[in-house]
Amino acid sequence: MEFEPASQGAEPGLSHFVRDLALCLSVHRDRSPALVWPDGIDAVVAEADGELPELATSLGALLGCEVTSSFVGLPVGGRGDGDTAGTDLVLLPVKGSCGGRVEPSPGGHAPVHALELRLRVGEALYVPRGFVYALDAVHTPCTLQVLTLHPPDW
Template sequence: MDYELTSAETESGLDRFVRDLALCLSVHRDRSPALVWPDGIDAVVAGADAELPGLTTALGALLGSEVTSSSVALPVGGRSERNTAGTDLVLLPVKGSCGGRVEPVSPGQGRAVLEHVLELRLRVGEALYVPRGFVYTLDFVHTPCTLQVLALHPSSW
């Protein structure tokens, strides 16, 4: 009996992660913050100590934009207060957890406005999308927390 692998069986964890994240961004990008639990997060967590070029390249190709990656380490009790996202961001906890807060955009910027402050706990396995111009804070770190920060830069034509 011949057995053919389906695309789901041959798709890598990184491919599934990129696909799920791109789907979330296709709905929320430039509209509102979003929390997603993408499939394949294990591949990202396993590669978190590396530069993750496969992740940034694959996500950039699907979105048609440049994607860069950096990391943020927050010690116990650490805070990263009132950062305004200069470009669309995806915050991915790869170790530990922290509190997250996303605040409304000022009215009149021609974009959707978040009516209430969004407060949540960011854990490994979750991805928080923060649109450009929104203000975010990371806090309530009870154990050391490391986040991969994916910056989604607009296409330059």
């Protein structure tokens, strides 16, 4: 896998963000959850109110898979309990923060310890397919950009 600039037309901040995220995923993909602080988050946060299709397109090109993007809003006191990731996910807070926990599904993966954290703007949380994740402890409204990594059809 070669990590050149993500796209000829991509802004430098976005290119750095995509590169850093792809490097993290190349190490942890299918193995364990991971928290990364990608360079260039300002480019993602600046576009949080609108679509940033180049983020999904550039990341998908580097990883060799389709990547889609959506937004999830969590109100104060909101929580998401025990969802199992059907495909690899990257959770990016673009406003506010929330608590998070990622752990292997019962009987699923080799022994991996649960990851419990506070997820803030500037961080990206990778949740591998089949892992259980929960979001909670929302003290101010939180908006997450969710990148969904779809495996390639071979």
